[in-house]
Amino acid sequence: MGRALLSVNIVKFRLDGHTDNYGEDSYNDQLSLRRANTVADQLASVGIPRADIETRGMGKRDPVADNRTAKGRAENRRVSIIVTP
Structure with missing residues (x-):
């Protein structure tokens, strides 16, 4: 996916991580951020x-x-x- 984004000159964007509704809010907030950061690290690679x-x-x-x-x-x-933008 990262190469596809690069091929059309999309290099600035936001990644929003999400979870289901199970668990405490604080845990889900951190889990969703970890998900987004994992994808960001893969795209950076x-x-x-x-x-x-x-x-x-x-x-x-x-x-x-x-x-x-x-x-x-x-x-x-x-x-x-x-x-x-």
Whole structure:
């Protein structure tokens, strides 16, 4: 994915990590930030400057699926890429 972003000159963006709704807020906030940082480190390893990648831990805020099902919880455990100017 990093090479694809580079190939279209997208090198400045934000990564928002997310979790499902299980667990304490403080734990999920840290877990989601670790997820975003892990993706950022992988993207930096293919040449995207790490300083150009902002990371945020969103915890269980902003779910995209129903947390009452295993499938929904799995969909909510994600990292979103937001292209920034």
